[in-house]
Amino acid sequence: MAVQPIRIFGDPVLRTPAAPVVTFDKELRKLVKDLTETMQHAPGAGLAAPQIGVSLRVFTYWVDDELGHLCNPELTLSDDYEEGEEGCLSLPGLSFETPRARRVVARGMNMHGEPVMIEGSDLMARCVQHETDHLDGIIFIDRLDAEARKEAMKVIRSTEWFGDHAPKVAFSPHGITSGWL
Ligand SMILES: [Zn+2]
Numbered sequence: 001m002a003v004q005p006i007r008i009f010g011d012p013v014l015r016t017p018a019a020p021v022v023t024f025d026k027e028l029r030k031l032v033k034d035l036t037e038t039m040q041h042a043p044g045a046g047l048a049a050p051q052i053g054v055s056l057r058v059f060t061y062w063v064d065d066e067l068g069h070l071c072n073p074e075l076t077l078s079d080d081y082e083e084g085e086e087g088c089l090s091l092p093g094l095s096f097e098t099p100r101a102r103r104v105v106a107r108g109m110n111m112h113g114e115p116v117m118i119e120g121s122d123l124m125a126r127c128v129q130h131e132t133d134h135l136d137g138i139i140f141i142d143r144l145d146a147e148a149r150k151e152a153m154k155v156i157r158s159t160e161w162f163g164d165h166a167p168k169v170a171f172s173p174h175g176i177t178s179g180w181l
Helices: 026-041 122-135 146-157
Strands: 046-048 058-063 066-077 081-087 095-101 103-109 115-121
Touching: 026 046, 026 058, 026 066, 046 122, 058 122, 066 115, 066 122, 081 122, 095 122, 095 146, 103 122, 115 122
Parallel strands: none
Antiparallel strands: 046 058, 058 066, 066 103, 081 095, 103 115
16 A cells, blocks of 8 residues: 555645655655655646655656655755646646746755755746655745735635645546646
8 A cells, every 4th residue: 555645735744744754764765655656646747755754855757757755955046937737646636826836946865864956947947846845844825926926815714625635636627637746
């Protein structure tokens, strides 16, 4: 049972800043495995540990056939931004145009505690920013301007999962999209 239930918007764990990884042990390797399998099962382009209820600074990504993970990410963002369609496995079925830096360099560690660096643009850059936000308790709708966020909240309140904080298995009511994070 490595596929874990994905926490849904409203669950307090999604609003809790996650703790840095300090122990690179068997338990961490199991967490990375669970995240990877849950992300691929969803399917999603990225998944952060708080989304499966673990408040640690770890995320996985699966973008353009590139599968990986990062612990304790530190981001350097480009100055230029782009709007793009963005969704989240914790807000099933929804996506909103969200501004993100076009390119990102992410430094951190792999599950063995070795330093690694990820460089990306487009969906990869969007994914890394989205997942790192999760580790800070930030949800992508927080990145919208006030007007767009108000509209988004209106849509969120109309969903059948709104107010239901119980963990459940992720689903993808509109079929597979590549932008689920
Ligand atoms: Zn997300």
